[in-house]
Amino acid sequence: MPESRRQIDLATRSPEFLRSPLHAFARARAECPVGWSQADGSWMVCTYDDVYQVLRQHETYSSESYVNRNEGPPLLVLGQDPPIHTKYRRLLNPWLSPGIAERLAPKMEEYSQGLLDRLVPRGECDIVIEYGNPFPALVVLDLVGLPTNEWERFAEPNHALQYAKPGSPQMEEAQTGMMWIAGQIYETAAKRREDPADDLISDLATARVDGELIPLEDVVGITLTVVGGGVDTTTSLYANVLIHLNRNPDDRQRLIDDPSLIPTAGEEFLRHFTPAQILSRQAISDTELAGQSIAKGEYVDVCIASANHDEQVFPAADEIILDRFPNRHAAFGLGIHRCVGSNVARAMIQLMIRHTLERMPDFDVIEDQAQHYGGPIVNGWITLPIRFTPSRPRGTAPLPV
Numbered sequence: 001m002p003e004s005r006r007q008i009d010l011a012t013r014s015p016e017f018l019r020s021p022l023h024a025f026a027r028a029r030a031e032c033p034v035g036w037s038q039a040d041g042s043w044m045v046c047t048y049d050d051v052y053q054v055l056r057q058h059e060t061y062s063s064e065s066y067v068n069r070n071e072g073p074p075l076l077v078l079g080q081d082p083p084i085h086t087k088y089r090r091l092l093n094p095w096l097s098p099g100i101a102e103r104l105a106p107k108m109e110e111y112s113q114g115l116l117d118r119l120v121p122r123g124e125c126d127i128v129i130e131y132g133n134p135f136p137a138l139v140v141l142d143l144v145g146l147p148t149n150e151w152e153r154f155a156e157p158n159h160a161l162q163y164a165k166p167g168s169p170q171m172e173e174a175q176t177g178m179m180w181i182a183g184q185i186y187e188t189a190a191k192r193r194e195d196p197a198d199d200l201i202s203d204l205a206t207a208r209v210d211g212e213l214i215p216l217e218d219v220v221g222i223t224l225t226v227v228g229g230g231v232d233t234t235t236s237l238y239a240n241v242l243i244h245l246n247r248n249p250d251d252r253q254r255l256i257d258d259p260s261l262i263p264t265a266g267e268e269f270l271r272h273f274t275p276a277q278i279l280s281r282q283a284i285s286d287t288e289l290a291g292q293s294i295a296k297g298e299y300v301d302v303c304i305a306s307a308n309h310d311e312q313v314f315p316a317a318d319e320i321i322l323d324r325f326p327n328r329h330a331a332f333g334l335g336i337h338r339c340v341g342s343n344v345a346r347a348m349i350q351l352m353i354r355h356t357l358e359r360m361p362d363f364d365v366i367e368d369q370a371q372h373y374g375g376p377i378v379n380g381w382i383t384l385p386i387r388f389t390p391s392r393p394r395g396t397a398p399l400p401v
């Protein structure tokens with residue numbers, strides 16, 4: 001390793017980092033915005049400008065790092081470069097376009113109100129386990145064309161992958177769960193190739209790329225990315241929003257009094273909590289960034305949570321300003337891999353905040369019983385118990401679960 005490379009003191013699995021990632025990122029931005037982390041075996045990129053450069057230069061920084069570094073089944077689209085990335089991503093666009101939020105609105109309303117109907121008479125619940133997890137899972141599985149009554153088996157391994165310790169029995173269980181999911185997707189795709197329905201998986205199973213049906217293994221890889229991308233991030237964001245509103249009654253009251261603020265507030269929550277904190281890349285050729293020489297094949301960790309707190313771009317970056325404008329955050333990534341599910345994600349998080357404030361406006365988070373993921377990548381919560389004044393269910397249509 002060349003001696004001249006700047007070393008960065010940012011071990012993303014160390015207790016110091018996990019206790020306060022934002023603090024660690026702030027120090028890194030001030031002292032060493034691009035540096036080599038010996039503990040992580042990768043370059044760490046921390047300022048907004050440098051993050052922007054890496055994510056925009058897909059010819060230099062490959063996304064295949066996700067496949068090369070990951071022990072689970074390959075996550076296609078996310079872990080691919082052009083030209084194949086472009087061809088596969090094109091198949092997803094029509095299913096996740098801006099119009100999708102409107103198309104999904106009645107289903108989303110039904111799932112969300114149905115889940116809340118079960119909770120509101122009780123006056124207490126675990127809002128992550130009983131609402132934050134199932135709601136996005138139901139919406140995404142419905143869109144993809146996978147069985148909503150099995151939502152837990154599709155969602156849980158995706159959550160556990162983020163919080164289980166590498167090498168632990170819990171991680172092994174999560175990986176076995178991912179293999180089950182891959183098997184289910186394969187079987188469904190094979191059936192839909194013969195007998196298509198009106199869903200994303202049927203579209204993928206019957207799509208032709210360069211005149212050929214795409215291999216069923218690739219349909220599995222693409223669908224795994226959509227399900228994984230869809231079920232974990234929105235849940236994580238929602239849990240952080242509830243904790244913030246619990247600690248900041250003025251913000252809670254402002255959103256109750258003026259729900260038209262929820263879309264802008266949603267963007268600010270995305271910026272501040274950045275559910276996927278660090279993205280992964282790998283140098284395709286020798287290159288240079290911020291005066292550092294990066295060698296071909298080296299991994300580059302792109303810290304979008306750090307970019308989203310860069311004071312050069314976001315004044316008072318550590319504060320949550322519900323009507324912050326402009327707010328060009330990087331929480332959905334940037335460049336060709338920018339989140340294709342962002343329209344669905346925005347619709348889901350806005351609806352979840354609105355319904356929670358309508359139906360449990362005085363919720364109180366029991367923070368000392370809440371459990372954080374505790375890993376470096378996703379900023380999420382495993383459990384979040386709350387109490388609130390009970391109310392009557394509205395009698396929404398029965399849920400499929």
Ligand code: HEM
Nearest residue numbers: 077078229230233234275279331332333337339340341345
């Ligand atoms: C708050 C919610 C969400 C956040 C913060 C989020 C974040 C991200 C980020 C940062 C990326 C870029 C990764 C990279 O460049 O390495 C990404 C990609 C992706 N996301 Fe999301 N996501 C969210 C919700 C969703 C939803 C609901 C879906 C599906 C319905 C989804 C599907 C995907 C897919 C398929 C990709 C890969 C796109 C590509 O590589 O071209 N995401 N997401």
